[in-house]
Amino acid sequence: MYEEGRGPRLAPFCDLVCTRVYPGIDRRLAMSVAGQRDPGEVRRADWQRQAAELGVGARLLLDEVGRLADALPAAFAAVAAAHRAAWGDSPVIERVGRVIAKQCRRTLLLFRA
Secondary structure, eight states, X not given: OEETTTEEOOOOGGGGSOGGGSTTSXXXXXXXXXXXXXXXXXXXXXXXXXXXXXXXXXXXHHHHHHHHHHHHHHHHHHHHHHHHHXXXXXXXXXXXXXXXXXXXXXXXXXXXX
């Protein structure tokens, strides 16, 4: 994360929790994308507005979001497999993997909207 006057720093660990797998926890994004906090509604235009707000090129941000949405499901699958090999099956890990795959598909679909 980036804080004015402090520069870049690691986000709090609470930002690393996949809240979508736990009932009763807020499902909105901790930080908005151009004011949009519903991850199922973030469209290409939102990312373009976010790029303008950040002062970076829209193409750079769009390319990176697309690259991450393409790569994240396979990367998570590899981590989940290592976790499974070390500690056995975990229903939460499986649910997180499904949520990640679904959101990445949705992100790529909304990129076209």
